[in-house]
Amino acid sequence: MHFKISPELIDKIRLLVDAQNDKELELYLRDFHYADVAEILEELSLDHATYIIKLLDTETTADVLMELNEADREKILNNLSPKEIADELEEMDTDDAADILAEFTLQEQEEIIANIEDEEHKADIQELLGYNEDTAGGLMAKELIKVRETWTVAGCLREMRRQAEYVTRVHSIYVVDKDDKLIGRFSLKNLLTADPKTKISEIYIPRVDFVTVNTEGEEVAKIMQKYDLEALPVVDEIGRLVGRITIDDIVDFIKDEAEKDYQLAAGISNDVEADDSILKLSKARLPWLVLGLFGGLGSVYIMQGFDAALEHYPILFFFTPLIAAMAGNVGVQSSAIIVQGLANDLVKGSIFKRLVKELTLSFFNGAVLALLVFSFGFLVGQDINSSLAIAISLLTVIIIAALVGTFVPLVLHKRGIDPAIATGPFITTSNDILGIFLFFYISKIILGF
C-alpha cells in the first residue's frame, strides 16, 4: 500500500508541467500525501518543483515544504516572492514557520514577516525567532490548548472547539490560573468521561511535567523519553505557559544527535549529507585528515629515533602498522562504549572503578591477541626473541590504548565537553603515536638494540 516513486510517475508529472496542464496536474497530485509530494519534488528540476509549489493551494504546499530536505527547500523558496513565502508561513505551525524564517537573512526575514496578515500568528513567530534553536524555546510551538481552572467541562468543550481549529494534535489540555501560570493538565479522555457541569478544578491533574524556555534540547529529549511524554509544556521564567513541544520534533532531534555522534566517530565534523557539495563535504572531512597526517608525521619522528633497530630487527618495522591499528581499534571500542554510556546516563560509579574494569577486559583481550601473534611468529619461523618482544609490547599497547580510550571521554565529559569528539580520529591518532612509541621502547628494552 505504501508509496513508491517510479520513473514513469516522474515522467508523467514532468509532461503535465511542461504542457501547463494545471487542472489535470492538480487532480493527479491531490491523491498523494504531502510527504509523497515532497519526495516527488525532490526528483524534479527546480523549475518544475517551483511550478508545482505555486500551483497547489498553500494549505498543501506548506506541509510539502516542511517535508522537503533543507537544500531543495531553500532553492524553491528563493524562487518565491516575500508575499508568496508569507502565504506559506500563514499555513504552517508557528515552530515550523520560525524554523524556515531562520534560514533567511535578517532583512529578508523582515520583508517576509511584513507580509504575514494574521497578527497573532506574526507575533508568535517573531517571539519564537528570539530563542536559541537548541533550547526548549527554539523547539516549541505556540499552538496548544489551554483552559482556566474556574471553567466547567461544558464551557471548556466550547472553548476547546474554538482553539482546536489551530491545533493539529491535542495531546494534553493545559490548565492555567488567572495569571496564565501553568497549574495542571488533563486529557481529552478525561474530558469525554466527565459530567458537563463539573468544574475543571475538580478533574485536572495538578502534577504536570514542564520545562522552561531555556532548557537545553538534549535535556528536553531525555525528559520526554524517560517519562514517555508525547507533549511537554514550556513555561517562561515566571511560570507562564508559553508553548508546547511535541514528540515528532523530538524524534527528529534524537535522530540528528545520533547522526552527529556517528559522524564525529567517523571523523566528520559539521552536519553533512551524501548529497552536499564537494566544498561542504571537504570542510567537514579535511581537518580530521590533517590531524591524522600530523599524527603520522609524529610517528615518523618517533621511528627515526629508533632507527638503530633497522639493522638487526627490521621485522619490528614490518609490525608497526599492526601495532598502530590495534591501538587505534581498541581505543575506539573503549571510547565508544563510554560515550554511549554517558549519553544514556548509564555510566555510574567512579572513574577509578571504570578504569579497573577496562584494565581487566583489555588484559584478557590483549593476552589472546598476543598469544595469536606469538604463535604466528613461531609458525613462520620468526626469531623467538623478536616474537616475544612483539607479543609483550602488543599486550602493553592494548592495555594502554584501552585506558586512554576510557579516560579521555570521561575527563572531557567532566569538563563539560562533548565526549563524542573523543571517539574516532582523535583517539585513533593519539593511540597510534603512543602505541608506536611504546612498541619500540619495550622492544628496545627486551632486544637491546
Place this chain on the structure above:
Amino acid sequence: MHFKISPELIDKIRLLVDAQNDKELELYLRDFHYADVAEILEELSLDHATYIIKLLDTETTADVLMELNEADREKILNNLSPKEIADELEEMDTDDAADILAEFTLQEQEEIIANIEDEEHKADIQELLGYNEDTAGGLMAKELIKVRETWTVAGCLREMRRQAEYVTRVHSIYVVDKDDKLIGRFSLKNLLTADPKTKISEIYIPRVDFVTVNTEGEEVAKIMQKYDLEALPVVDEIGRLVGRITIDDIVDFIKDEAEKDYQLAAGISNDVEADDSILKLSKARLPWLVLGLFGGLGSVYIMQGFDAALEHYPILFFFTPLIAAMAGNVGVQSSAIIVQGLANDLVKGSIFKRLVKELTLSFFNGAVLALLVFSFGFLVGQDINSSLAIAISLLTVIIIAALVGTFVPLVLHKRGIDPAIATGPFITTSNDILGIFLFFYISKIILGF
C-alpha cells in the same frame, strides 16, 4: 523541578527498607514518578529492590519494571514467583507484557501465563509472543479503540468510554467493517466537534496508513517518521485490525538502531552496554580485534616482500603507519556518509555518479595532504625523490581508499546486507592492507629499488 537522585535519598530508602517500615516507605515513594522509582531501584541492592517491588501495588510496579534496565529487571523478576510475575503482567500493556515474557524460557513462560487471570489479556499476550520481535507484530500492542462505521457518534462515545479504560493513550479511533477489517479512522477531536446523532460513516477518514504484522520494524519506523504518525494500526494478512504501534515504541527502536550502527562503526558487535559483564563485552569486541590482527599480519607479509627498500629507503618504513592511518580514516569517512545516506534514503542516482563525486572530493583532499607531506619532507631536508614518492602514493592511496569506502557499503546494500557493518574495522583493515601495498608498489616504481 526535575528529579535528581542523591546519596541522601538512597540512604533514606535503605534505612526504611532495613527497618521494614512499610507504611512510611509507601508514603514516601508515592510521591515519585514510576520512572524515578526505577532509577532509585537501580541504585539499590537486589534484595532492597525486590523488597520494594513486592511492597508497592502492582499498578505502580508494572510501570516501574518497564522502566528498569534489562539486567536489573531480569534479576528482580528471578526473585519473584510465577504468580507474582503474572500479577505484574496483568497490569501491563500487552506489548510490554509480551516483551517481558520473551525473556523467560518456554517452560517458565507457560508457568507464568497459567497464572494470568484475565482470559482476554492472556490470549492477547500469547498472540503477540508468536510474532518476530523485529516486525510490526512484535512491536504492536493489542490495546486500541475501534468502532463500527454503522454506529452513531453517541453510541460511539458510550462504547469508547468502556474501551478507553484499557487504553492509556487514545490517538486515533479506528473504524472497522463487520468483518473487523480496517476501513478508516478519526480523532477524538473529530468526535468532540460532531453532532451526537451523526453516523460514524459520515465523519470518518477513509484514508488510513497501516502496516501488516510482517512489516519490518525499520520500515515501520520510516513510515511513522515520514508521515509524522503518532500511532499506526497493524492488520493481519487479510486486512483485519489486530493491533497498534505507538510512537514511544518507535522512539526506542530508532535509538536502538542508531546505537547499533554506532557500535558497529566502532568495532563492537552485539548490543552491549558499559555495565555489561567483561565476558559479554569481550565477545562483542574480540572478534573485530582478531580481524584487525590478521589484517596487520597481512601487511607484515606485504612489507617483507619489499624489504629490498630497507637498505636505501628506510624512510618508507617510517611513513607506513601514516599511510595506513590515512587510508583507514578516509575509508571510514566515505563509508559513514554512504551508510547514513542509505539509512535515510538520501543516496539517489547511480553508483557510478556517486563514485565520480567521491573521486573528485578525495582527489582534492588528497592533493592538499600530499602537498603538506611533501612540504614537511622539504622542511626537514628529506631526500626529494623519497618525498615525491611518498606524496604521490599518499594521493593514490587516499583516492583508492575513498572509492573502496564508497563502493563496499553500496554493494552490500544492493545485496541486502546491512551496510553499517562496512564502516569501522572492516573498512579500516582492508584499506590498511591495500594502502600499504600501493604505497610500496608505487614507491618502488618511482625510486626503483
